[in-house]
Structures are given as structure tokens and as C-alpha cells.
Amino acid sequence: MDKDVAVAAKSLIAHEKPKREAPNRYRSLTLASPLLILLLWECLSRLSLIDARFFPPPSSIVAEFFRLVATGEIASHVAVSLYRIVGGFLLGVVPGIVIGLCIGMYRPIRFALYPLIMALMPIPTLALMPIIILVFGINDFSKMITIAGSVFFPVVINTAAGVRNIDPVFIDVAKNYGAKTKDYFFKIALPGAMPVMIEGIQMGQAIALLTIVAAEMIGANSGIGYLIWTDYKAFVLKGMYVGLVLISFFGYFFSLLLRWLEKKLVPWQR
Incomplete structure (x- = not known):
């Protein structure tokens, strides 16, 4: 019985861990998404793929x-x-x-x-x-x-x-x-x-x-x-x-x- 309880507890922890880590992953997306957009903008402007007069780097x-x-x-x-x-x-x-x-x-x-x-x-x-x-x-x-x-x-x-x-x-x-x-x-x-x-x-x-x-x-x-x-x-x-x-x-x-x-x-x- 004790072994069954231990196995169930480990299984519960394994399922709960991703849920706790999820918010940190989402917070990183909050920072990464604007940085990626700015990097893309910089590259497109420097390569003259968009008009730098209207969209300067x-x-x-x-x-x-x-x-x-x-x-x-x-x-x-x-x-x-x-x-x-x-x-x-x-x-x-x-x-x-x-x-x-x-x-x-x-x-x-x-x-x-x-x-x-x-x-x-x-x-x-x-x-x-x-x-x-x-x-x-x-x-x-x-x-x-x-x-x-x-x-x-x-x-x-x-x-x-x-x-x-x-x-x-x-x-x-x-x-x-x-x-x-x-x-x-x-x-x-x-x-x-x-x-x-x-x-x-x-x-x-x-x-x-x-x-x-x-x-x-x-x-x-x-x-x-x-x-x-x-x-x-x-x-x-x-x-x-x-x-x-x-x-x-x-x-x-x-x-x-x-x-x-x-x-x-x-x-x-x-």
C-alpha cells in the first residue's frame, strides 16, 4: 500500500511540475516576441527590403x-x-x-x-x-x-x-x-x-x-x-x-x- 501511495505521489508531482514551469515559459515569450519583431524590422530595413525612409531601423x-x-x-x-x-x-x-x-x-x-x-x-x-x-x-x-x-x-x-x-x-x-x-x-x-x-x-x-x-x-x-x-x-x-x-x-x-x-x-x- 505504501509503495502504491509513493508511486501515486510521484505521478502527481510529475504532472504538476509542467504546470508550475508553464508561467515562466510564457513570461519568456512576453519578452521574446517584441525582441523578435524588432530584430526582423532591423534586418528588413538594413537589407532595404522595406523602405528605411518610412521604417528606419x-x-x-x-x-x-x-x-x-x-x-x-x-x-x-x-x-x-x-x-x-x-x-x-x-x-x-x-x-x-x-x-x-x-x-x-x-x-x-x-x-x-x-x-x-x-x-x-x-x-x-x-x-x-x-x-x-x-x-x-x-x-x-x-x-x-x-x-x-x-x-x-x-x-x-x-x-x-x-x-x-x-x-x-x-x-x-x-x-x-x-x-x-x-x-x-x-x-x-x-x-x-x-x-x-x-x-x-x-x-x-x-x-x-x-x-x-x-x-x-x-x-x-x-x-x-x-x-x-x-x-x-x-x-x-x-x-x-x-x-x-x-x-x-x-x-x-x-x-x-x-x-x-x-x-x-x-x-x-x-
Whole structure:
């Protein structure tokens, strides 16, 4: 009997081992796939199999990045864009969370605001940018308002949906214990909507990056979007690719940051 148990245990370990090693193999693929694409791009461009004017070798793009770093140009563009992104993101997220919670909690507010939000959501914020510039001028605040308008809608809709999905049992228990309005707001609605709300915030940060590039292309004299647009018009495509890579990097970084915050704020979702 003991021998049978030992054989079964070895067999179980043999079957479990590949499952444990699988994640490491998949992580290596995460790193290997972009490196292979870059290597293929480099070879095709160097061998003139693709037009190097439109697709310069990645090595030359890296060299252009370090040149821009050495001149200090890239630092100024990144600092301005991050300032606009963070400011606009907060201007959109904070009202989106508050209004979304109110829409989910109170029926009169839901009937008053939800149809208006759904009617305004399909309008591209960039289409309203001429009006925003007329009202606020060509400055950083107008870019922040443009970003805020784009971020607001996914956050408010996801937050309201998160509140609506809260189990009614929690609300009944709060009523039985005489919970006040602030208790509903901060102890039931906010934590209950947090998982869905963070998904809306995650979507909002991606939209913020898309919006800032377009906004800086239209009416700005600095920022990553301005760098991309001016280098494109001057046909300096290496600088344009540097700007695109920077936007991609910040999108990935902000996504990781929000996922880390989600683990801290919503540990029961693990």
C-alpha cells in the first residue's frame, strides 16, 4: 500500500511540475516576441527590403532617442505631457467617481443625469476642442479639459454600473443597523463599486494618452504629441517613432500602476 501511495505521489508531482514551469515559459515569450519583431524590422530595413525612409531601423530610433535625451528636448516634452495628462486625468476621474456613485445610489439623479450622459458620450471630445480653446485659450488647462472630457464618461458609467451590481443584502443590513448617508456612500457604494470602477479608470487612462497626443498635435508648441507631429511634417520619422514609443511606454506603465493599486484597494478580487 505504501509503495502504491509513493508511486501515486510521484505521478502527481510529475504532472504538476509542467504546470508550475508553464508561467515562466510564457513570461519568456512576453519578452521574446517584441525582441523578435524588432530584430526582423532591423534586418528588413538594413537589407532595404522595406523602405528605411518610412521604417528606419530600430537601432537608429534608439540613437535618436539618446540624442534627444542629451539635448534635453525629450525631457521638456515628457514633463509637459505628463503634467497635462495627470491634471486632465484627475479632473475627469474625481467628478466621474462622485457622479457615478450618486447615479447608482439615488434614482432621481439617475433619471436626471444618465440620459444626458449617454447622449453626450458619443460626441468626440476633440470635436469640441475649438470651443474649449475659445473658452479657455491655448494653454495647458484647455488640454486638461479636453482629456477630462474623454476620461469622465467611462469612469462615470462604470462606477454607476458597479453600484447597481452591489448585492442588495449589504444595503438591507446597512438599513437595519441605521446607516447614515455617508455610511452608504463610503462604506457600501464606494468599496462595492471599486472593482468595476477601476476598470473604467483603466480605460480612462488609455483614452487620456490618446487624447493628449491629438490635442498637442492641434494646438500646442510642446509635448509628446507636438514632437510626433512636427517631426512627421519635417519627415524626421525617427523622432516621430521616439514619440510613439514614449506614449506606448507610459500607457504600459500607467496600466501596471493601476493594477498594483487595484491589488491594494480591492484585495478580495485576487
